[in-house]
Amino acid sequence: MTATEARPGETTRAAPVLNFEDVVLGFDGVTALNGVTFQVDPGELFAVIGPNGAGKTSIFNVLSGVYRPQRGTVRFGDEDLIGRRPHTIARLGIARTFQNIELFSNLTVLDNLMLGRHLHHPYGVLAALGWIGKARRNELANREAVEEIVDFLELAQWRRLPVGLLPYGVQKRVELGRALASQPKLLLLDEPVAGMNLEETEDMARFILDIRDELGLPMVMVEHDMGLVMDLADRIMVIDFGRPIRTGTPKEVATDPDVVRAYLGEEHRVVERS
Amino acid sequence: MTARTGRPLLYLSYGQDMALLNTSAKRGWTLVLAIGAVALPFLLTDDLLVVLATACVASIGAIGLNIVTGYGGQVSLGHAFFLGIGAYTAAAISGDPDSTRLIGFGITSVPIWLLGAGLVAGLAGLIVSPLAARLRGLYLAVVTLGLVFIGEHIFKHWKHLTGGVGVGRPAAVPELFGIQFAVDGEVFTKAQKLYLLMLVLLVIFGVLARNLVRSRVGRALAAVRDRDLAAEVIGVDVTRYKLIAFAVSSFYAGVAGALLYVMIGFVEPGSFNLALSVQYIAMILIGGVATISGSVLGALFITLLPRVTRELPAVLPFISSSSGSGGITVFQVETILYGLLIIGFLIFEPRGLFGIWNRLRTYWKSWPFSH
Numbered sequence: 001m002t003a004t005e006a007r008p009g010e011t012t013r014a015a016p017v018l019n020f021e022d023v024v025l026g027f028d029g030v031t032a033l034n035g036v037t038f039q040v041d042p043g044e045l046f047a048v049i050g051p052n053g054a055g056k057t058s059i060f061n062v063l064s065g066v067y068r069p070q071r072g073t074v075r076f077g078d079e080d081l082i083g084r085r086p087h088t089i090a091r092l093g094i095a096r097t098f099q100n101i102e103l104f105s106n107l108t109v110l111d112n113l114m115l116g117r118h119l120h121h122p123y124g125v126l127a128a129l130g131w132i133g134k135a136r137r138n139e140l141a142n143r144e145a146v147e148e149i150v151d152f153l154e155l156a157q158w159r160r161l162p163v164g165l166l167p168y169g170v171q172k173r174v175e176l177g178r179a180l181a182s183q184p185k186l187l188l189l190d191e192p193v194a195g196m197n198l199e200e201t202e203d204m205a206r207f208i209l210d211i212r213d214e215l216g217l218p219m220v221m222v223e224h225d226m227g228l229v230m231d232l233a234d235r236i237m238v239i240d241f242g243r244p245i246r247t248g249t250p251k252e253v254a255t256d257p258d259v260v261r262a263y264l265g266e267e268h269r270v271v272e273r274s
Numbered sequence: 275m276t277a278r279t280g281r282p283l284l285y286l287s288y289g290q291d292m293a294l295l296n297t298s299a300k301r302g303w304t305l306v307l308a309i310g311a312v313a314l315p316f317l318l319t320d321d322l323l324v325v326l327a328t329a330c331v332a333s334i335g336a337i338g339l340n341i342v343t344g345y346g347g348q349v350s351l352g353h354a355f356f357l358g359i360g361a362y363t364a365a366a367i368s369g370d371p372d373s374t375r376l377i378g379f380g381i382t383s384v385p386i387w388l389l390g391a392g393l394v395a396g397l398a399g400l401i402v403s404p405l406a407a408r409l410r411g412l413y414l415a416v417v418t419l420g421l422v423f424i425g426e427h428i429f430k431h432w433k434h435l436t437g438g439v440g441v442g443r444p445a446a447v448p449e450l451f452g453i454q455f456a457v458d459g460e461v462f463t464k465a466q467k468l469y470l471l472m473l474v475l476l477v478i479f480g481v482l483a484r485n486l487v488r489s490r491v492g493r494a495l496a497a498v499r500d501r502d503l504a505a506e507v508i509g510v511d512v513t514r515y516k517l518i519a520f521a522v523s524s525f526y527a528g529v530a531g532a533l534l535y536v537m538i539g540f541v542e543p544g545s546f547n548l549a550l551s552v553q554y555i556a557m558i559l560i561g562g563v564a565t566i567s568g569s570v571l572g573a574l575f576i577t578l579l580p581r582v583t584r585e586l587p588a589v590l591p592f593i594s595s596s597s598g599s600g601g602i603t604v605f606q607v608e609t610i611l612y613g614l615l616i617i618g619f620l621i622f623e624p625r626g627l628f629g630i631w632n633r634l635r636t637y638w639k640s641w642p643f644s645h
Contacts, residue, residue: 064507090509102504104497106564115493119509125518128489129482135489136289142490143288182508 014042017186017218018063023072025058025242032058033069034242040186043216045208047223047233051262055242056222057099060188063220064096065089076186091119093185097175099194099222105164109155109174112163113146116181120145149177153207169200176207180215187211189221193228201228208232230254238262294484311473320465322581324537327465329577330472331533336557336569337483338526343555344564345487346519347499348406352418353554355425356524358546359398360391360531362435364446365541367391377435382449384471388532391446395528396521403520407513422548429543442542445535456539468537476570479529484566486522495519496564556612560619562628571627576612583608 016039025033032055040046048056061067062074065086074081079092095116103112121138128135150156153173158166163174172192179187192208193201205228211217223229229236230250237247238259246256253259285291295301315323339353367387369378381387405417429436437443448455448471455467462470486492494515497505506512535541553576561572583604587595594601623629 066503066507086503086506087509087511090507096507098504102501102507104500104504106500107493107496111493111496114490115497115505115510116508118490118494118497122490125486125491125522128486128491131294131485131489135485139292139489140288143292147288178508 016041017044017077018220019073019075020059020063021073021075023059023062023069023074025055025062025067025069032242033062035072036239036242036244038237038244038247040218040220043212043218044234045212045219045221045232047221047229047236048239049223049226049229049236050239054239056239057190058242060096060190060220060222063089063188064094090182093183094188095179095182095184095186096188097172097179097190097192099190101168101171101175103163103171103175103178106162108160108162109150109158109166109177110143110146110160112174112178113149113181114142116149116178117142117145119182145183146181149181152180152210153177169196169203172196172200172204173207176204180211184217187217187219189219189223191223192221193223193225201225205232292488294481294488312470315462315466315469320463323465323469325577325581327469327472328534328537329574330469330476331530331537332554332557332573332577333476333570334479334533335527335530336554336561336573337480337566338523338530339554340558340561340564340566340569341483341487341495341526342519342523344558344569345492345495345499346516346523347495348516348519349411349415350418350520350523351415351548351551351555352402352421352425353527354546354548354550355418355421356395356399356527357531357534357550358425358429359395359524360528361445361535361541361546362429363394363528364388364391364532365443365535366435368447368449369444375434376437376443382447384448384450384455387446388475388529391532392525392528395531396525399520399522399524399527400517403517406516406520419548419551422546422551425546426544429546436541436543439543442540445539445541446532448536456536472533475529475533479526480566480570483526487564487566491515491518552612556616558626559616560626562626563624565626565628567631568626568628571631575627579611580604580608583611 018040020036020038020040023033023036024031034055036055036059038046048059050056058067062069063081065081065084065088069082072082076089076092076094081089081092081094104115107115121141123135123138127133131139150159153176155170155174155177158170158174163171166174176189176192189208193204196204208219208221209232212219221229221233233250235248236250236253238245238253238256240262245262246253246259248256283297285296290296295304314326318326335353335357338356339350342348342350364387366377367379367390368382369376369380371378371380402418402421406414409417430439433441435443448468450471453459453467455471456464458464459467487495494505494510495518497508497510498512498515502512505515557572557576558569559572560575561570562568584595586593586604586607592601593604593607595604619626625632
């Protein structure tokens with residue numbers, strides 16, 4: 001697999017993978033998203049940043065079908081995502097991780113990853129009861145694919161443990177693995193390094209880079225760790241109060257006076273890092 | 275297969291690793307257990323064999339409840355309803371076709387009425403499962419509780435099917451390849467034959483259930499139980515799997531219900547009440563939630579319990595065996611014991627008998643190093 005080279009700013013862009021257009025989402029009196037528009041290009045790592053409550057996770061929940069916006073269009077390839085139920089969106093090839101880990105904590109790492117492959121090599125209830133022929137073949141095929149993820153994310157030593165017993169950083173990694181196991185066409189990462197120490201953050205950054213380089217997978221990432229975002233992202237969208245302030249390369253965003261005022265603080269400078 | 279000799283835990287394929295009996299210890303103990311179970315009819319008295327046969331059937335029912343409640347996470351108090359449907363479907367299919375009092379089709383072959391009972395109960399489960407898709411936790415428990423009362427009402431009044439209160443009807447007639455299981459034969463007694471039949475059926479339904487829960491279906495059920503939002507986001511159709519859980523569970527209940535009264539030979543419409551549902555809840559709580567072997571252990575435990583309490587009046591004089599003479603009766607002791615056991619297990623060993631077994635196994639695995 002090769003990474004699709006489509007750098008932002010170029011005049012000839014490939015068709016975007018994801019088209020999020022003028023989305024408005026409100027809960028009674030509160031407006032969570034107020035006209036958010038962005039595109040994600042093939043192979044791109046697109047980051048969304050903003051203060052707490054700015055609507056970052058709401059974008060993800062619209063994308064994965066948990067919330068239904070009042071206005072706007074969301075297109076993934078040729079498919080319209082609005083009004084679809086989450087499991088049919090997963091079927092289109094969108095996988096996500098959650099801000100607060102949403103693993104199946106009673107199940108082992110292997111079972112969690114196998115669940116990531118729920119839609120691959122499916123078989124029915126009757127086949128499952130017999131565990132012969134198709135069911136067995138498909139289970140073995142999925143197991144083989146899962147072991148590749150185990151290798152890729154260096155999870156071998158925890159394979160058989162229930163994820164509830166694992167350290168926080170490893171759980172985050174298992175969740176990433178579960179999303180990857182579904183062989184998605186778009187990966188949504190909701191704060192992949194939230195609450196991690198430096199070492200764990202660096203591990204995660206390495207995995208994210210590996211995913212981009214080896215799989216060429218377009219990603220949307222919500223993150224508070226500015227250093228990580230500036231280092232990894234191709235383009236960044238800054239939102240505040242459900243409204244996009246600026247979208248651009250890390251350099252453009254970091255020097256934008258509106259962004260600096262709204263989010264980074266008056267005195268903050270991160271330009272040197274990129 | 276050949277490479278396994280010498281290094282029993284060296285797996286050379288995922289197939290070996292994922293096999294049901296993937297260690298030599300498991301294979302060895304399963305063999306011992308199988309030999310023991312088959313030898314029992316020649317070692318025990320007939321009345322004990324009947325209790326054990328009942329335990330085998332109860333195990334099938336408990337496995338069914340564990341699929342929906344343990345794996346699927348949907349607390350159902352309606353198990354007695356589905357047991358009842360199974361019992362009457364089987365009784366009707368194998369019933370006397372010439373009877374003017376009762377419905378009967380005269381098909382006594384075990385596989386036919388067993389499958390019929392399972393399918394009809396499974397269908398009933400499928401019909402009520404949309405409730406499960408909309409409700410959860412206590413709300414679902416209360417609604418399924420309602421099922422039991424509806425069922426009781428129907429069973430008491432549909433006299434053509436059930437015979438009516440206090441009268442009842444004969445249970446399903448077990449006959450297979452010309453062998454009548456419910457009558458004493460020349461070689462085997464009735465109890466011996468019934469025990470072996472129920473044992474074989476338990477093994478079949480146990481292995482099927484074990485396969486189901488380790489498959490993608492079982493994983494999806496557990497996913498829905500643990501976190502339904504995450505399950506849906508990774509592509510599990512939550513509604514569909516709740517439906518599957520209810521249908522499969524009710525199928526098992528139907529099968530168990532069909533067999534349960536074969537030993538007594540008689541079905542009474544009043545038996546399918548809340549107490550029966552609670553008994554099955556007790557089985558899976560005491561045996562171990564979300565385990566197949568736990569369901570069997572729990573069913574054995576609960577079925578053997580009355581047998582033990584019946585011996586109590588001889589030891590403890592303040593317990594009487596009938597309600598006429600003062601003091602508390604064995605039946606009251608039984609009810610109290612159910613309650614105490616459920617509470618005790620929930621507090622001290624939520625993983626049930628299976629959890630205790632697991633801890634013993636770990637202890638011996640690492641012996642003499644306890645940690």
